[in-house]
Amino acid sequence: MVQNMTYDELILRIIILLRDGKIRDFRSVIDELQPYDMAFIFKEMPEKHRARYLSYLTVDDITDMIGELEREFQLVVLNKVGKTKATLAMNKMDNDDLAQLLEEMDEELKEQLLSSMEASESKAVQLLMNYPADSAGRMMTNRYVWIPQHYTVKDAVVKLKSFAEIAESINYLYVINESKQLVGVLSYRDLILGEPEEKVQDLMFTRVISADALQDQEEVARLIERYDFLAIPVVEENNVLVGIVTVDDIIDVVIREADEDYEKFAASGKDITFDTKAYVAAYRRLPWLILLLFIGLISGSIISYFEDALKQVVALAFFMPMVSGMTGNTGTQSLAVVIRGLSKEEMNKKTIVRLIFREFRTSIFIGAVCSVLIAIVSIIWQGNALLGFVVASSLFLTLIIGTMSGTIIPIILHKLKVDPAIASGPLITTLNDILSLLIYFGIATAFIHSL
Amino acid sequence: MVQNMTYDELILRIIILLRDGKIRDFRSVIDELQPYDMAFIFKEMPEKHRARYLSYLTVDDITDMIGELEREFQLVVLNKVGKTKATLAMNKMDNDDLAQLLEEMDEELKEQLLSSMEASESKAVQLLMNYPADSAGRMMTNRYVWIPQHYTVKDAVVKLKSFAEIAESINYLYVINESKQLVGVLSYRDLILGEPEEKVQDLMFTRVISADALQDQEEVARLIERYDFLAIPVVEENNVLVGIVTVDDIIDVVIREADEDYEKFAASGKDITFDTKAYVAAYRRLPWLILLLFIGLISGSIISYFEDALKQVVALAFFMPMVSGMTGNTGTQSLAVVIRGLSKEEMNKKTIVRLIFREFRTSIFIGAVCSVLIAIVSIIWQGNALLGFVVASSLFLTLIIGTMSGTIIPIILHKLKVDPAIASGPLITTLNDILSLLIYFGIATAFIHSL
Numbered sequence: 001m002v003q004n005m006t007y008d009e010l011i012l013r014i015i016i017l018l019r020d021g022k023i024r025d026f027r028s029v030i031d032e033l034q035p036y037d038m039a040f041i042f043k044e045m046p047e048k049h050r051a052r053y054l055s056y057l058t059v060d061d062i063t064d065m066i067g068e069l070e071r072e073f074q075l076v077v078l079n080k081v082g083k084t085k086a087t088l089a090m091n092k093m094d095n096d097d098l099a100q101l102l103e104e105m106d107e108e109l110k111e112q113l114l115s116s117m118e119a120s121e122s123k124a125v126q127l128l129m130n131y132p133a134d135s136a137g138r139m140m141t142n143r144y145v146w147i148p149q150h151y152t153v154k155d156a157v158v159k160l161k162s163f164a165e166i167a168e169s170i171n172y173l174y175v176i177n178e179s180k181q182l183v184g185v186l187s188y189r190d191l192i193l194g195e196p197e198e199k200v201q202d203l204m205f206t207r208v209i210s211a212d213a214l215q216d217q218e219e220v221a222r223l224i225e226r227y228d229f230l231a232i233p234v235v236e237e238n239n240v241l242v243g244i245v246t247v248d249d250i251i252d253v254v255i256r257e258a259d260e261d262y263e264k265f266a267a268s269g270k271d272i273t274f275d276t277k278a279y280v281a282a283y284r285r286l287p288w289l290i291l292l293l294f295i296g297l298i299s300g301s302i303i304s305y306f307e308d309a310l311k312q313v314v315a316l317a318f319f320m321p322m323v324s325g326m327t328g329n330t331g332t333q334s335l336a337v338v339i340r341g342l343s344k345e346e347m348n349k350k351t352i353v354r355l356i357f358r359e360f361r362t363s364i365f366i367g368a369v370c371s372v373l374i375a376i377v378s379i380i381w382q383g384n385a386l387l388g389f390v391v392a393s394s395l396f397l398t399l400i401i402g403t404m405s406g407t408i409i410p411i412i413l414h415k416l417k418v419d420p421a422i423a424s425g426p427l428i429t430t431l432n433d434i435l436s437l438l439i440y441f442g443i444a445t446a447f448i449h450s451l
Numbered sequence: 452m453v454q455n456m457t458y459d460e461l462i463l464r465i466i467i468l469l470r471d472g473k474i475r476d477f478r479s480v481i482d483e484l485q486p487y488d489m490a491f492i493f494k495e496m497p498e499k500h501r502a503r504y505l506s507y508l509t510v511d512d513i514t515d516m517i518g519e520l521e522r523e524f525q526l527v528v529l530n531k532v533g534k535t536k537a538t539l540a541m542n543k544m545d546n547d548d549l550a551q552l553l554e555e556m557d558e559e560l561k562e563q564l565l566s567s568m569e570a571s572e573s574k575a576v577q578l579l580m581n582y583p584a585d586s587a588g589r590m591m592t593n594r595y596v597w598i599p600q601h602y603t604v605k606d607a608v609v610k611l612k613s614f615a616e617i618a619e620s621i622n623y624l625y626v627i628n629e630s631k632q633l634v635g636v637l638s639y640r641d642l643i644l645g646e647p648e649e650k651v652q653d654l655m656f657t658r659v660i661s662a663d664a665l666q667d668q669e670e671v672a673r674l675i676e677r678y679d680f681l682a683i684p685v686v687e688e689n690n691v692l693v694g695i696v697t698v699d700d701i702i703d704v705v706i707r708e709a710d711e712d713y714e715k716f717a718a719s720g721k722d723i724t725f726d727t728k729a730y731v732a733a734y735r736r737l738p739w740l741i742l743l744l745f746i747g748l749i750s751g752s753i754i755s756y757f758e759d760a761l762k763q764v765v766a767l768a769f770f771m772p773m774v775s776g777m778t779g780n781t782g783t784q785s786l787a788v789v790i791r792g793l794s795k796e797e798m799n800k801k802t803i804v805r806l807i808f809r810e811f812r813t814s815i816f817i818g819a820v821c822s823v824l825i826a827i828v829s830i831i832w833q834g835n836a837l838l839g840f841v842v843a844s845s846l847f848l849t850l851i852i853g854t855m856s857g858t859i860i861p862i863i864l865h866k867l868k869v870d871p872a873i874a875s876g877p878l879i880t881t882l883n884d885i886l887s888l889l890i891y892f893g894i895a896t897a898f899i900h901s902l
Binding site for chain 2: 032033034035036157160161171188189191192193205206207209224225226227228229230247248250251252254255258259261262263272273274276277278279281282283285286288289290292293295296297299300301303304307310311314315317318319320321322323324325326329330333336337339340341351354355358359361362365366369370373374377381433
C-alpha cells in the first residue's frame with residue numbers, strides 16, 4: 001500500500017499515525033522508505049509534528065536520514081533528538097558526512113560532540129578531517145570490510161555476516177596482508193560463486209586500482225568513471241589501506257565540479273541557488289560585477305584616446321560593439337573547450353601544441369568567413385568600401401587574437417596551478433577588449449583621411 | 452608484477468609477448484587488466500601489433516574492451532577480429548553500448564550485423580533502439596538477474612550462480628510476479644545474510660523506486676543520485692520490468708549533460724573536444740558567431756539611430772561598452788543560476804515567483820551599488836555631474852532589466868519546452884543590448900542640451 005503513495009499522501013498518513021500514537025503502523029510505513037524519503041518528509045511536514053516524528057524514528061533511521069539532509073536541518077535534528085540519540089547517530093554516521101557536518105561548527109561544540117562519541121569513531125572522523133579539503137582522504141568512509149589474504153571463502157562470509165550492518169552498500173571485500181597493505185579485491189559476487197574452502201588469495205583480483213589519500217577528488221572521480229567502479233580503495237604511502245570512496249559520493253563530486261565550473265564561467269558567484277537570500281546573492285555577485293565595471297571603463301578610456309577619429313567618422317562607433325563582442329565570443333568558445341578538456345585530458349606538451357595549432361587554424365577559417373560577411377554588410381549599409389575594409393580586416397585579426405587568448409591563457413594559468421575557470425574569464429575579456437579596440441581604431445586611424 | 456607497471460611498460464611487455472608468441476604469459480598479464488586498460492593499450496600500441504593483439508584476446512576480453520573504446524576504434528576492432536568473433540562479441544556486449552554503436556551505421560551493415568547475431572540478443576537490442584534517444588529505455592541493459600517472488604534464498608543463489616556471467620556488476624536481484632511486474636528488490640548482501648530456506652518475498656524490499664522506460668535520462672540520473680543507488684530498474688506501463696540502468700552509465704549522463712549545458716552556455720558548439728578537426732570546430736562554432744555578429748550589428752544600428760546625440764557628446768561613446776557589457780553580465784549571472792537550478796529543482800509556481808522576486812531584490816542591491824560607483828568615477832573622469840547622472844541612472848535601470856530578462860526568459864522557454872540553455876543566451880544578449888542602448892541614449896537625449 002505504501003508502495004504507490006505520493007509524498008503528500010505519505011506525509012498525511014504519517015501525521016495521522018503520529019497523532020494516534022500508532023507506533024507499530026508507523027514502523028511498517030517507515031521500513032518501506034528510503035533515507036531520502038524520510039528526510040523529505042521531515043522537511044515538508046508541519047514543524048509541530050517534527051519532534052514526535054523524530055522520537056518515533058530509531059537511531060538507524062536518524063543516521064540514514066541525516067545523511068540526506070542539508071546542514072541546517074542536520075543541526076535541527078541533532079538538537080531535537082537529545083544528546084544520547086544524537087551521539088548514537090553520530091557514531092553510526094558515514095565518516096565523510098560527519099566530517100562535513102563538524103567542519104563548520106564552532107570549535108567548542110565540535111570538541112564537545114567529538115568527546116561524547118565512541119573513541120574509535122571519533123578518532124576515525126578526526127583522521128578524515130586531517131586530510132586537505134577536496135582530497136580523496138576527506139571523502140572516504142570506514143564502512144567497508146577488509147579480510148586478511150589467508151582467509152578462505154567461508155571465513156570471509158563469516159566476517160561479512162558479522163559486519164553486515166556496515167557492509168551495506170559496497171559489494172567488494174578488500175584483501176590486505178600482515179602490514180595492512182592492500183593486496184587484492186574480491187566482489188560479493190565472487191564470494192557467492194566461490195566454494196567454501198577456496199582461498200581468498202586464489203580468487204581475488206590483484207591489479208587493484210586505488211586512489212591516494214591526498215589525491216584530488218576530481219581525479220578520483222575520473223578513475224571511478226573510467227573503470228566503472230562502485231567504490232575505490234584509498235591508500236596512504238606504502239599502499240596501506242585507509243578507507244574507500246563510494247560511487248554515490250563521486251556523483252556528488254561530478255555534479256559539484258560541473259556547477260563550480262559553470263559558476264566561475266558565468267562569474268555568477270559561488271553557491272547561489274534558488275534558496276539564497278537576495279542580499280547574499282548580491283554580495284556574492286558584486287565583486288565580479290565591480291571588476292567587470294572597471295574592465296568596461298578600460299574599454300571606454302581606449303575609446304576616449306581615439307576621440308578625434310571617432311569625431312571625424314562617427315560611423316566607427318556603429319561597428320564597435322560588434323567587433324569587441326565577437327572577439328569576446330570567440331574567446332569564450334575556446335575557453336569553454338579548454339576548461340572542460342582540462343578536467344578530462346592528460347595535458348602533456350604534445351596535446352597542448354596540437355590544441356593551440358588546431359585553434360589557430362579554426363580561427364583562420366572563422367575569421368575569413370566572418371570578415372567577408374561583414375565587408376558585404378558594411379558596404380551595403382554604409383556604402384563605403386574603405387570602411388568595409390577597415391571593419392573586415394580588424395575583425396579578421398581580432399577573431400584570431402580572441403581565439404588564441406581564449407586558448408593560451410587558461411593553459412598558462414593551469415600550468416601555474418591557478419584555477420583557469422575563475423581567473424581567465426575576466427582576464428581574457430579585458431585583454432580581448434583592449435586588443436580589439438586598439439586594432440580596430442588603429443587600422444581606422446591609418447585610413448582616417450580617406451574614410 | 453603486472454600490478455605496478457606503467458602503461459608504457461605494459462605495452463612494451465605485451466608487444467614482446469606477442470612477438471614471441473607466448474600466449475600463456477600474455478593471458479596472465481591480460482587477466483590482471485581492466486577493460487579500460489585493454490582499450491588504452493590497443494589504442495596506444497603501434498598499428499602493426501594490433502591484429503595479433505586482437506587474435507590473442509578472447510571474445511570476453513574483446514566484449515569488455517569494446518565497451519571502453521570510442522566509436523571509430525570499435526569499428527576497427529569489429530572489422531579486424533573477423534565476422535565470427537565480432538558476432539560473438541556483439542552477442543555479449545551491453546545492449547546499450549551496442550545500440551549506440553549500431554545507431555549511426557548505415558542501414559545495410561546494421562541489418563547484416565543484427566541478423567548474424569543470436570535471435571534473442573538481436574531482438575533485445577532492437578527493442579532498445581525503439582525507445583527515443585535520451586530515454587531511460589535507450590540506456591538500459593538486460594544483464595541483470597530477476598527471480599519469481601515465490602523463490603527461496605537457496606533457489607535464488609542457484610539461479611544467480613547459473614547467470615554468474617551476466618550478473619557481473621550489479622548487486623541486486625529484481626523480484627517479479629507472474630505477470631512480470633516488478634514487486635521487489637533484494638541485494639546480494641541480503642542474499643548472503645539470509646538463511647537458505649527463507650522466502651525471497653519475506654526478505655525483499657517492496658517500495659521499489661523504478662524509472663519509466665520513456666523517462667528522460669537526466670531524471671533517471673536525479674533518482675540514482677538522490678537515492679544513492681547502484682542501479683535502478685526500468686519498467687513499462689503496468690509496472691512490467693524491462694531492464695535496468697546502472698550507475699556507471701549515469702555518471703556518463705551527468706558528465707555529458709554538464710558538458711552540454713556548458714557548450715550551449717558558451718555557444719561553443721556541440722561536441723568540440725581536443726581531437727576535433729579545425730574545420731569541423733569552425734563549422735560547429737560559426738552558426739553561433741554569425742548569429743552574434745548580426746546581434747552586434749543590431750546594437751550598431753541603434754547607435755546609428757542616435758548618431759546626432761553621439762556627435763554632440765562624443766563622451767557618451769566612452770561609457771557605452773560598460774553599460775551594455777554590465778547588462779549582459781548581470782543577465783548571464785541570473786541565467787546561470789536558473790539553468791543549473793532547472794536541472795535540480797521542482798519548478799512549481801511558488802518556486803518561480805519566489806525566484807523572480809529574489810532576483811528583482813538582488814538587482815536593486817546590485818544596481819544601487821554599481822550606479823553610485825559609476826557616478827563617482829564619471830564625475831572624476833569627465834568632470835561632468837550631469838553626465839555622471841545620465842550614466843548612473845541608465846546603469847541602474849539596465850542592471851535591473853538585465854537581471855530580470857536573465858531570469859524570466861529561461862523560465863518561459865523551459866515552460867514552452869524549449870531548451871533554455873541553448874535559446875536564451877543569444878536571446879537575452881540581443882534583448883539586453885537593445886534595451887540597454889535604448890535606455891542609455893534615451894536618457895542621454897533627454898538631457899542632451901544641458902550636457
